[in-house]
Amino acid sequence: xxxxxxxxxxxxxxxxxxxxxxxxxxxxxxxxxxxxxxxxxxxxxxxxxxxxxxxxxxxxxxxxxxxxxxxxxxxxxxxxxxxxxxxxxxxxxxxxxxxxxxxxxxxxxxxxxxxxxxxxxxxxxxxxxxxxxxxxxxxxxxxxxxxxxxxxxxxxxxxxxxxxxxxxxxxxxxxxxxxxxxxxxxxxxxxxxxxxxxxxxxxxxxxxxxxxxxxxxxxxxxxxxxxxxxxxxxxxxxxxxxxxxx
Amino acid sequence: xxxxxxxxxxxxxxxxxxxxxxxxxxxxxxxxxxxxxxxxxxxxxxxxxxxxxxxxxxxxxxxxxxxxxxxxxxxxxxxxxxxxxxxxxxxxxxxxxxxxxxxxxxxxxxxxxxxxxxxxxxxxxxxxxxxxxxxxxxxxxxxxxxxxxxxxxxxxxxxxxxxxxxxxxxxxxxxxxxxxxxxxxxxxxxxxxxxxxxxxxxxxxxxxxxxxxxxxxxxxxxxxxxxxxxxxxxxxxxxxxxxxxxxxxxxxxxxxxxxxxxxxxxxxxxxxxxxxxxxxxxxxxxxxxxxxxxxxxxxxxxxxxxxxxxxxxxxxxxxx
Ligand SMILES: Cc1cc2nc3c(=O)[nH]c(=O)nc-3n(C[C@H](O)[C@H](O)[C@H](O)COP(=O)(O)OP(=O)(O)OC[C@H]3O[C@@H](n4cnc5c(N)ncnc54)[C@H](O)[C@@H]3O)c2cc1C
Ligand SMILES: Nc1ncnc2c1ncn2[C@@H]1O[C@H](COP(=O)(O)O)[C@@H](O)[C@H]1O
Numbered sequence: 282x283x284x285x286x287x288x289x290x291x292x293x294x295x296x297x298x299x300x301x302x303x304x305x306x307x308x309x310x311x312x313x314x315x316x317x318x319x320x321x322x323x324x325x326x327x328x329x330x331x332x333x334x335x336x337x338x339x340x341x342x343x344x345x346x347x348x349x350x351x352x353x354x355x356x357x358x359x360x361x362x363x364x365x366x367x368x369x370x371x372x373x374x375x376x377x378x379x380x381x382x383x384x385x386x387x388x389x390x391x392x393x394x395x396x397x398x399x400x401x402x403x404x405x406x407x408x409x410x411x412x413x414x415x416x417x418x419x420x421x422x423x424x425x426x427x428x429x430x431x432x433x434x435x436x437x438x439x440x441x442x443x444x445x446x447x448x449x450x451x452x453x454x455x456x457x458x459x460x461x462x463x464x465x466x467x468x469x470x471x472x473x474x475x476x477x478x479x480x481x482x483x484x485x486x487x488x489x490x491x492x493x494x495x496x497x498x499x500x501x502x503x504x505x506x507x508x509x510x511x512x513x514x515x516x517x518x519x520x521x522x523x524x525x526x527x
Numbered sequence: 528x529x530x531x532x533x534x535x536x537x538x539x540x541x542x543x544x545x546x547x548x549x550x551x552x553x554x555x556x557x558x559x560x561x562x563x564x565x566x567x568x569x570x571x572x573x574x575x576x577x578x579x580x581x582x583x584x585x586x587x588x589x590x591x592x593x594x595x596x597x598x599x600x601x602x603x604x605x606x607x608x609x610x611x612x613x614x615x616x617x618x619x620x621x622x623x624x625x626x627x628x629x630x631x632x633x634x635x636x637x638x639x640x641x642x643x644x645x646x647x648x649x650x651x652x653x654x655x656x657x658x659x660x661x662x663x664x665x666x667x668x669x670x671x672x673x674x675x676x677x678x679x680x681x682x683x684x685x686x687x688x689x690x691x692x693x694x695x696x697x698x699x700x701x702x703x704x705x706x707x708x709x710x711x712x713x714x715x716x717x718x719x720x721x722x723x724x725x726x727x728x729x730x731x732x733x734x735x736x737x738x739x740x741x742x743x744x745x746x747x748x749x750x751x752x753x754x755x756x757x758x759x760x761x762x763x764x765x766x767x768x769x770x771x772x773x774x775x776x777x778x779x780x781x782x783x784x785x786x787x788x789x790x791x792x793x794x795x796x797x798x799x800x801x802x803x804x805x806x807x808x809x810x811x812x813x814x815x816x817x818x819x820x821x822x823x824x825x826x827x828x829x830x831x832x833x834x835x836x837x838x839x840x841x842x843x844x845x846x847x
Contacts (some may be wrong), residue, residue, distance in 0.1 A: 294775060294794055294795055294798065295794055296568070298662040298663050300663070311784060313833070316700055318775070318776065319776075322847045323627075331582045336528065336566065337743060339680065353625075357702060366836065368671070373637065373638070374630060374638060375627070375632060375636075375638065377635065378628075379630060382542070385634075392766055400659075400660055401657075401658060401659055402658055402796075403640070403641060403658060403660060404640040404641070404658060405619075405624045405628075405640060405660075406624070406627065406628035406638055406640045407628070408628070409624070409625065409626075409627070409628025409629050409632070410628040410629070410632040412596070412597075412628075412629065413597075413629035413630075413632035413633055414598065414632050415655050416597075418595070418596070418597055418624065418704060418706045419596045419597070419629065420706070421596070421621075421624055422621065422624075427607030429697075434709070436712075436847045438621065438622055438770075439594070439621055439711065439714055439828075440537045440620075440721065441714060441715070441721055442711060442712050442713040442714045443711070443712045444594060444708060444710075444711050445709040445710040445711070445712065446706050446707060446708050446709060446711075447706070447707045447709055448705055448706045448707070449705050450705050452595070452705075452706075456795075458769070458772075458776050458777065459769065462534075463725040478800075482543075488805050489670065490631075490635070490636065490638070490670060490671045491637040491638070491639065491667050491668060491669050492667065492668050492670060492672060493665060493666075493667055493668075494653055494665075494666040494667060494668050495665075495666050495676075496658070496663050496664065496665050496666075497666070498662065498664070499661070499663070499664060501661070502819075502822070503807070503819060503822070505818050505821040505822065505824045506822065506823050506824070507823075507824045507825070507826065508823060508824070509638045509825075510825050510826060510827025510828075510831065510832055512833075512834060513809075513825055513827065513832045513835040513836055513839075514834060514835045514838060514839030515834065515839070516807065516823060516825065516839070516843075517821065517839040517843045518839070518843070519844075520784065520805070520807075520823075522772075522842065524784070524823070525782045525823065526726075526784040526804065527727065527751060527785065527803050
C-alpha cells in the first residue's frame with residue numbers, strides 16, 4: 282500500500298484569535314501550531330496501522346511555507362516514512378488542491394487521506410477537489426477503513442446513519458472521528474524523524490480563485506442573565522416571551 | 528444566466544437546510560436579475576414545495592438514486608451547463624460537502640464553503656463565512672467567473688411565499704464509478720429529530736453522572752420538541768451514541784436554542800455550539816466557563832432544576 286496523507290497546520294484550539302495588518306492577517310504572536318487534529322489523529326494514524334499490518338509506505342504532504350516543517354517532523358515522529366512540502370502559500374482551497382493533485386498524479390498512491398476539515402478555515406473541501414482533479418472516487422467523512430486483497434471497505438457518515446461502501450483502485454477520503462485513536466510520538470520516533478527525508482518541491486503554476494478581504498470578530502455576547510434555581514420554571518416563560526425561541 | 532441550487536432530500540422530503548439553500552439561491556438570482564433553478568434527484572411530488580421556497584424552475588432527475596460523489600457531480604455540472612448557471616449553491620450539509628468541491632474543481636470555480644451571508648450587493652462578489660471554529664468571521668472574494676457556494680445551515684430564513692414552480696425532467700450521463708454501496712446502517716429512531724437539523728437542542732455532559740440519568744434530559748427534550756446532544760466524554764464512555772457528540776471533534780450545530788446541562792464549557796465543546804442563537808447553561812458550579820458564553824444561566828443541581836423545567840414546559844404546552 283502506498284498511502285499519501287495530506288496534513289495541514291492549525292493553531293492549537295486554545296489559541297487566542299486576533300488579527301493584524303488591518304484585520305487581514307491572523308496574529309500568530311504566541312500561537313502554538315499543531316497538526317490539524319483530523320489529519321493527525323484519524324488520517325495519519327489509520328494510514329500507519331494499515332502499513333504496519335500489510336507493509337507499504339506512508340508519505341506526508343503539506344502545501345505551505347518553511348513554517349510547516351515542525352509539524353511535518355511531528356507527523357514523521359508519529360511514524361510516517363517520508364514527507365514532501367510544496368513550497369506555496371495556502372491561499373485558497375482550490376489552489377491547495379491543485380498543488381496536491383499535480384504532485385500526486387503520477388506517483389501511484391493507492392489511497393490519498395485527508396482530514397474532514399481544517400479547524401482554522403473549516404472548509405471541508407480540499408479532499409473533494411483533489412479527487413475531482415485526479416478523477417478518483419471520494420469518500421468524505423469516513424469513520425472506518427479496512428483494506429483486504431486490494432478492495433477497500435469504508436464506512437462514511439450520511440444523514441441519520443452510516444453508509445458502507447466498497448471501492449477498488451485508488452481513491453481519496455476525508456477522515457472523521459472513529460477511524461483511529463490518537464498516538465503520542467515516543468523518543469525513538471522523534472529521533473528517527475530528524476533524519477527521515479523531507480523533500481521540498483516548488484509550487485506548480487496555478488491561478489487562485491478566492492481571496493481574503495478581511496477578518497472580523499463576532500459581536501460580543503451580552504452578559505449572562507441568571508435565573509434563580511428555585512424559580513427554574515421561569516426559564517420556559519423567558520424563552521417564549523423574551524428570547525422568542527419556543 | 529441562472530443560479531443553480533442542488534437540493535438534497537432525505538426520505539423524499541427536503542430538510543430545512545435544503546430549503547434554506549433554495550431561498551438563498553433565489554435571493555441571489557433576484558439580485559442579479561436571473562432565474563433560480565433547483566436540481567433534485569429521485570421521486571418528486573409536485574414541485575416538492577420548492578417553488579414556495581423560491582425556485583422558479585425545478586429540474587428533476589427522477590431515476591437517479593446514487594450517493595456517489597463522482598456521479599452526482601457529473602449531474603450537477605451537466606445541469607449547470609444546460610442552464611448556463613454562473614452561481615451554483617449547495618447546503619453545507621453532507622451532500623453539499625461531498626459534491627460542491629468536485630463541481631468547483633471541474634468548473635475551475637472559486638468556492639466559499641459554509642457561507643453565512645448573501646454576496647455583497649455591489650462591486651466584487653464578496654461573502655462572509657465563519658472561521659476558527661466560529662471564533663471569527665472572514666469575508667472572502669470569489670475572483671473566478673463561475674462561483675460555487677455552500678450555505679451554512681441555520682444562517683438564512685426559508686422563504687414561504689413563492690409561486691409553484693414548473694418541473695422539468697432532467698437526465699445526464701453519469702458515467703461509471705468504482706464505488707459500490709454495500710449497506711446503509713440507519714441510526715434513526717422513529718420520531719427523533721436529527722441533530723444537525725434541529726432548531727432546539729437539549730444537551731448534557733458528565734455532570735449527569737451516568738446513562739441511567741438521561742431520562743430527565745430526554746423528557747425535557749421531548750416536551751420542548753428538541754433533539755438531544757452530549758459532550759465528548761459522554762459519548763466516549765458510551766453513555767450516549769456517537770452521533771450526539773457535539774464540538775470540535777464531533778458535529779457543529781447552530782440551533783436557535785441550546786440548553787447545556789452539566790457541561791463545563793471547554794473550548795473544544797464551545798467550538799461546536801457557539802453559533803447557537805440562544806444558549807442556556809445549567810451547572811451547579813457558578814465558576815463553570817460555559818456561563819461566559821451563555822445568554823441565560825441557572826446555577827443549581829441538574830437533578831433539582833430539570834424536574835422544575837419539565838413541569839413548566841408541560842404547563843406551557845398545555846396552555847398553547
Ligand atoms: C483536542 C480536543 C478535542 C476535544 N473535542 C471535544 C468535542 O468535540 N466536544 C466536547 O464536548 N469535548 C471535547 N473535548 C473535551 C473537552 O476539553 C472537555 O474535556 C469536555 O467537553 C468536558 O465534558 P463535560 O463538560 O461533559 O465534563 P466535565 O468537564 O467533567 O464537566 C462536568 C460539568 O458538570 C457540572 N456538574 C456536575 N454535577 C452536576 C449536577 N448535579 N448538576 C449540574 N451540573 C453538574 C460540573 O460543575 C462540571 O462543570 C476535546 C478535548 C481535546 C483536548
Ligand atoms: N495546506 C495544506 N496542505 C496539505 N493538506 C491540506 C492543506 N490544507 C488542507 N489540507 C487537507 O485537506 C483537508 C480539508 O481541508 P479544508 O478543506 O481546508 O477544510 C485537511 O484536513 C487536510 O487533510
